[in-house]
Amino acid sequence: MTDLVLRSRRVVLPDGERPATVHVRDGRIAAVTDYGDEGTDVPALLPGMVDTHVHVNEPGRTEWEGFATATRAAAAGGVTTIIDMPLNSIPATVSVEALTVKRTAAEAARPPVDVGFWGGAVPGNAPDLPALHEAGVFGFKCFLIDSGVPEFPPLDRSELDRALSTVDALFIVHAEDPAEVVEPGTTRRFTDFVASRPVEAETRAVATAIEAARRHGARVHILHLSAAAALPLIAAAQRDGLRVTAETCPHYLTLDAADVPDGATEYKCCPPIRDAANREALWRGLSAGTISCVVSDHSPCTPDLKVGDFSTAWGGIASVQLGLPLVWTAARERAFPLSDVVRWLATAPADLVGLTHKGRIAVGADADLVAFDPDGSFEVDPARLHHRHPVTPYAGARLSGTVRSTWVRGVPAAPGTGRLITRETLR
Structure with a gap:
């Protein structure tokens, strides 16, 4: 007996897209069979997206966002697992005690999707990193530039070296070099803001992170890559066999500064x-x-912090609900198949953090599934977004691809269907 049987002529499997029927038993995928088997038809069946870059901000800045609203938005967007960033919450997740506080807040919210946590590497907390890693965080985020909040200061090069040499873990790096960044001054022109954070700020910081990875044999992941000029540095490091990876975000793939x-x-x-x-x-x-x-780099705040000019407004875009349709819209225009989108948004992020039982439709994997209509379309209405404050640069945009249903371990996503997960694979 199976708990759920779904079928589609467009099931995205690890070996590509084909007609199939997916059978779920006890929260896992029990079998993948021919499309001719009986089941509930859906337009396309995808694994749940895995978003490893989400700022939930609870506790401490829950007026910006919280676990209940962020995870509800995630589920609505076909995201079945999020990994929460260590900063913007108070306390920041830089110790085991702070992790306990955050886990308590997340559990109380009864999230509809699975939630894991990053730890933070800040000046002076290198001795805390081994215990925090043992407690189950998926790795450690650090900044090479001011983070925007006082409780999460950046690392200089010596502090980065110390952190990387303290624990064998995944380090995720916000790579901008403060020496290349200038204050834009009071300005309403976006071009002034972009000029204040030039590509050289990213390329220099990416080079710093790569060389630190080389010195220590460390695993380093470049966060939210914006400057394509850094791609040759990353590609060369990968050819050299360094454990260096990179991500980007929907806003960098879909928007144009002009x-x-x-x-x-x-x-x-x-x-x-x-x-x-x-x-x-x-x-x-x-x-x-x-x-x-x-x-996504989902980074919301209260609306009052987004007003004013580009020198003072909070820097962050809230898009955890929109990542799948945003990327699918742009990918299809460039003739990329749906299987590529699934790899970028589900399989690769899951693999990055070691969740090899997520982000794929395969026997034994968690039955985190999304019924997706690739040919549907909708206009982004801020009032229909589930994150706490409906501020978005995508208001009014026409996007392709609609999420019909989301399942977490074979159950429709609803309050309480999610679990708190740790670096140890949840089985």
């Missing part, structure tokens, strides 16, 4: 959205495999 209106601070993020030529080079980096993951 289209951002004056004063439209909802487009502000760090590093910034760049021009169309840079965007297309990022797509080539994805196609080549230099960039492996596409994740």
Whole structure:
């Protein structure tokens, strides 16, 4: 007996897309058979997306976002697993005690999707990293530039070296070099803001992270790559056998700095959205495999922090609900198949953090599934977004692909269907 049977002429499997029937038993995929078997038909069946870059902000800044709202938005967007970033919450997740506080908050929210946690590497907490890793965080985030919040200061090069030499873990790096960043001054022009954080800020910091990985044999992941000029550095490191990977985000793949209106601070993020030529080079980096993951960098705040000018507005875009249709819309325009989108948004992020039983439709994997209509379309209505504050640069955009249903371990996503997960594979 199976708990759930779904079939589609477009099932995205590890070996490509084909007609199939997926059988679920006890929360896992029990069998994948021919399409002719009986089951509930869906337009396309995908594994649940895995978003490894989400700022939930609870506790401490729950007025910005919280576990209940962030995970509800995730489920609505076909995301069945999120990994929460260690900063913007208070306390930041830089110790076992802080992790306990955050896990308590997440559990109380009864999330509909699975939730894991990153730890943070900040000046002075290197001695805390082994215990925090043992407690189950998926790795450690660090900044090479001011993070924007005082409780999560950046690492200098010596502190980065110390962190990498303290624990054999995945380090995820916000790579911008402060020496290349200038204050934009009071300005409503997006071009001024972009100029204040030039591509050189990213390339220099990426080089710093790569050389640290080389010195220590460490595993380093470059976060939210915006500057395509850094791609040759990353590709060379990968050819040299270094454990270096990279991600980018939907906003860098879909938006063009030239289209951002004056004063439209909802487009502000760090590093910034760049021009169309840079965007297309990022797509080539994805196609080549230099960039492996596409994740949201969901970073909301209260609406009052998004007003004003580009020098003072909070830098972050909230898009955990929209990542799948955003990337599918742009990928289809460039003739990429749906299987590529699944690899970038589900399989590769799951593999990055060692969740090899997620992000794929395969026997034995968790039955985290998404019924997706690739030919459907919708207009982004902020009022229909589930994150806490409906501020978005995508308001009014027409996107392809609609999420029909989301299942977590074979059960429709609803409050309480998610679990708190740790670096140890959840079985």
